[in-house]
Amino acid sequence: MGQGVSSGQSASGAKSRVYFSPNVDRGKREELCEILGFQSTPNLGKYLGIPIKHPGSSSQDFNFVLERVKQKLAGWKANLLSLAGRSILVKHVSSTIPNYVMQSAHLPSKIIEGIDRVNRNFLWGSSDSGKKMHWVGWSKVTKPKEEKGLGLQSAKGRNLALLAKLNWRLQTEGESLWAKVLKGKYCSTRRVTSRNRDKLSCSRVWTAMKKGAVIFQKGVRWTCGRESNLDFWFDNWSKFGALRQIIQGPISSELMKLKVKDVVSANGWDWSITSFEFPDLVRQDLQAMPFAMASRGEDKLTWKESDNGMFNLGSAYNIATDQVSGDSFRGKWIWKSKVLPRIQSFVWQCYHESIGVREVLNRRGMLLEAQCPLCHTSSESILHALRDCKVVKYIWNQLGENLVSRSFFSSNLKEWLEENGTKQQVIGGHAIPWSIMFLFAIWLIWKHRNQVVFNEQRPNHNLAKQIYHRALEYYSFVGPHKEAITHIYKPVRWRSTTSFLAELWALRDGLNLCLSYNFDVVEVELDAKAIVDAISNPKYTNVFVSPLMEDCRLLVSRIPHIRIRHCYREANRCADGLARLGGLQATDFVMFMCPPMDLVKLLESDFNGLYLHRPCPELLCAS
Numbered sequence: 001m002g003q004g005v006s007s008g009q010s011a012s013g014a015k016s017r018v019y020f021s022p023n024v025d026r027g028k029r030e031e032l033c034e035i036l037g038f039q040s041t042p043n044l045g046k047y048l049g050i051p052i053k054h055p056g057s058s059s060q061d062f063n064f065v066l067e068r069v070k071q072k073l074a075g076w077k078a079n080l081l082s083l084a085g086r087s088i089l090v091k092h093v094s095s096t097i098p099n100y101v102m103q104s105a106h107l108p109s110k111i112i113e114g115i116d117r118v119n120r121n122f123l124w125g126s127s128d129s130g131k132k133m134h135w136v137g138w139s140k141v142t143k144p145k146e147e148k149g150l151g152l153q154s155a156k157g158r159n160l161a162l163l164a165k166l167n168w169r170l171q172t173e174g175e176s177l178w179a180k181v182l183k184g185k186y187c188s189t190r191r192v193t194s195r196n197r198d199k200l201s202c203s204r205v206w207t208a209m210k211k212g213a214v215i216f217q218k219g220v221r222w223t224c225g226r227e228s229n230l231d232f233w234f235d236n237w238s239k240f241g242a243l244r245q246i247i248q249g250p251i252s253s254e255l256m257k258l259k260v261k262d263v264v265s266a267n268g269w270d271w272s273i274t275s276f277e278f279p280d281l282v283r284q285d286l287q288a289m290p291f292a293m294a295s296r297g298e299d300k301l302t303w304k305e306s307d308n309g310m311f312n313l314g315s316a317y318n319i320a321t322d323q324v325s326g327d328s329f330r331g332k333w334i335w336k337s338k339v340l341p342r343i344q345s346f347v348w349q350c351y352h353e354s355i356g357v358r359e360v361l362n363r364r365g366m367l368l369e370a371q372c373p374l375c376h377t378s379s380e381s382i383l384h385a386l387r388d389c390k391v392v393k394y395i396w397n398q399l400g401e402n403l404v405s406r407s408f409f410s411s412n413l414k415e416w417l418e419e420n421g422t423k424q425q426v427i428g429g430h431a432i433p434w435s436i437m438f439l440f441a442i443w444l445i446w447k448h449r450n451q452v453v454f455n456e457q458r459p460n461h462n463l464a465k466q467i468y469h470r471a472l473e474y475y476s477f478v479g480p481h482k483e484a485i486t487h488i489y490k491p492v493r494w495r496s497t498t499s500f501l502a503e504l505w506a507l508r509d510g511l512n513l514c515l516s517y518n519f520d521v522v523e524v525e526l527d528a529k530a531i532v533d534a535i536s537n538p539k540y541t542n543v544f545v546s547p548l549m550e551d552c553r554l555l556v557s558r559i560p561h562i563r564i565r566h567c568y569r570e571a572n573r574c575a576d577g578l579a580r581l582g583g584l585q586a587t588d589f590v591m592f593m594c595p596p597m598d599l600v601k602l603l604e605s606d607f608n609g610l611y612l613h614r615p616c617p618e619l620l621c622a623s
Helices: 002-007 026-036 059-074 083-094 109-123 155-172 177-186 204-219 280-287 313-320 332-336 341-351 358-363 382-388 390-399 413-421 434-455 463-478 500-516 529-536 543-557 573-582 597-607 618-622
Strands: 017-019 039-041 220-223 300-303 487-492 521-526 561-566 612-617
Touching (some): 017 026, 026 039, 083 109, 083 341, 382 390, 382 434, 390 463, 413 434, 500 521, 529 561
Antiparallel strands (some): 220 300
16 A cells, blocks of 8 residues: 555556465455455466465466467477478477476476477377377487487476576576575575475475576586685585595595695695695696686686586586487487488488388287288388388399499398498489488388388389489489689798697796796787687687686786787797697796707798798688
8 A cells, every 4th residue: 555655556456366375264354355455366376477386386387388388289280290390399399388487497297297298299290189109219309319319308307407507597697686585585594504404495496496406516617716715625626526526535624624726826736735646647637727827817617518618508408317428329420411301310210220110010019910011022121121122122223222332232220221321422323422312212212112001002113213303303402512612722831739728828828928028029829710819809708718818818918019810830830849849848837948959940941931831722812
């Protein structure tokens, strides 16, 4: 009422509702509603699209999320789309509908399972009117393409990844109002030190954040700044995690208080203070970590699984689903093949041995005659249907398989698919790469087989010609039409190293050296254009290298006249020679007051203005 008087506004009786605690009896509710002039409500509803938690709320509050996904999928005709088309819709449309709610709420398991069920049914063409075979399990489908999957994401994994992102924002946006409110309420000393803190009531948002905190903790570590206050033993600041986890034996109470700044400073590492003999591998990796020596860099939270140290949702999903990157899958070539996405998806199914040949159907519990429906002589396996059937062999002979490989009819399924699906040679007089011809062939052979089996069509004796024309038509539109880039030899003079971190480290050492000799005019030449661009761009962000980057920018500002420019690597053979020589030195930093003998000839060639030739794209050189 007071707000209405002061603002001159009044509450709408038609739109306003009163919510009562379950402890308030019915008579009291009616009495209060009559006084206030508002109706009562058993549910607070939603605020900004998110259900408000209150006593009596349940998992059914989130049913609207599942209904939205169902409504979206109901508008699409799954039977008119290929597997590739359906997977794109699931990945970029239906799977993203719950994102808004997922980023601040932990969805009930019933809703999570319902979203996955609806998505996988749509992916394989199932509907309320009829079920279809789910050829590849959902746990495999939701793996990255590099790990045998289709790159789709499970609802549970995506929900946890988004909640991990909310934890990241809480830490990196600590000065924002919402972060201050949550920290003030749930991170207070009284609450943190409470014996029953896990049982204390909290909002739906904080409950969700506690679910995502596990993923967040697994994905982050600290990047040390100058005078770092991080705990040397127990904070996660190295690639090994907390160092105490890899050190066995007791540690004195004095050493337990050790900070990172006590061990590393502008003068380097002081290992004697730890009283431990670290393994060489651990020591070398720690010494290779970038530390700020000149700038006032602060300790920063970084995301371990990203290139620039910022949060990455895809890697958070991998952590949430326990997916470890590996190289066991040899079918990565499938997604790099230059054919239609529906053909790529078909080959992917073949790799999983999951297409509807009779052997596969029998293994899945469907009692069918195992004989090939085309030749009626052998059991129908995937290889038989696509290669070994006498009807199909005739097609391969017409396409010129005898010019491809002697093992064409003897290799196993995966070897056969990979060998022919990656062969870029032009076979016979086809004028198109064999890989495109082959992939179109197995796809059209499979479609032809289905037409014969299900539509009772006669075998097509002109199928080889149709395969060739379909492949040629496709290749004529998507084949390489770019003009070949010619190269010319351009005379250049200098050279440098290539590692981004090593270049930054060397640049910092060089700038420090220039300042120690009071050089007022300095020209720095680097072959790493990425370094030149990063130093010149004040908006460049990479948390992993920020200690070195900030040092370099500060040191550059202290030199009155300085120019940093890019040059070709062949232009600085002296720098390259010193880099090679540095790899043989026992210490980290060596200064030569006179040129080493190995560099004398290189210095003479530079003095005499001798050139080397570097092959460059003609357009690049012309510019």
